[in-house]
Amino acid sequence: MSIRTSESKGRLEVVCGSMFSGKSEELIRRVKRAQLAKREVIMFKHSLDDRIASSYVASHDGNKFEAIPIEHPSTILAVVDADIQVVGIDETQFFSPEIISVVSELIDQGKRVIVAGLDTDFRGLPFGPMPTLLALADEVHKLKAICMECGNEAQFTQRIVNGKPASFYDPLILVGAQESYQARCRQCHAIDKGDIVLDGASYTQMQA
Numbered sequence: 001m002s003i004r005t006s007e008s009k010g011r012l013e014v015v016c017g018s019m020f021s022g023k024s025e026e027l028i029r030r031v032k033r034a035q036l037a038k039r040e041v042i043m044f045k046h047s048l049d050d051r052i053a054s055s056y057v058a059s060h061d062g063n064k065f066e067a068i069p070i071e072h073p074s075t076i077l078a079v080v081d082a083d084i085q086v087v088g089i090d091e092t093q094f095f096s097p098e099i100i101s102v103v104s105e106l107i108d109q110g111k112r113v114i115v116a117g118l119d120t121d122f123r124g125l126p127f128g129p130m131p132t133l134l135a136l137a138d139e140v141h142k143l144k145a146i147c148m149e150c151g152n153e154a155q156f157t158q159r160i161v162n163g164k165p166a167s168f169y170d171p172l173i174l175v176g177a178q179e180s181y182q183a184r185c186r187q188c189h190a191i192d193k194g195d196i197v198l199d200g201a202s203y204t205q206m207q208a
């Protein structure tokens with residue numbers, strides 16, 4: 001990491017929450033406001049997200065903003081030039097840990113970085129690079145959805161496979177399965193854990 005004394009640093013804002021909590025909506029709102037303020041803005045998203053048009057970040061409310069779908073975090077540094085002042089990144093949980101050093105570099109370059117993503121996976125465990133980005137953030141905006149079971153505020157993403165709560169041992173990304181997702185509160189979030197007992201060490205192992 002280089003030491004820069006004469007240039008001002010940027011900042012990191014993290015918008016997180018469960019599915020259906022309005023993360024993309026909030027990300028789009030922030031970058032559109034930056035555009036209104038005549039800032040140079042660029043948006044990226046992980047190419048795994050195939051929701052509606054692939055070259056947009058789209059919210060469930062139908063709002064959208066043009067975005068470059070990418071797989072490797074290093075692409076961001078190759079695309080972002082000196083004129084860009086604000087960088088938005090959606091579906092950040094899917095990126096490799098390299099996204100953390102890329103975001104740090106952008107901040108060192110003086111840019112405002114706004115990342116959005118799921119803070120926990122369907123098991124309720126911290127998701128990919130998100131916990132580290134949350135720790136590094138200048139500002140964290142944790143959004144809640146509404147529990148589709150009881151109507152309380154929801155912070156978990158429920159995965160349902162063939163009508164039943166998913167197994168703890170399912171892969172994080174299922175391809176070709178009959179699955180659906182709901183927002184659930186802690187009380188209503190269900191996972192088929194078998195006989196696994198979660199302690200601090202197992203949380204750390206699941207992250208590795």
Ligand SMILES: [Zn+2]
Binds near residue numbers: 187
């Ligand atoms: Zn509930």
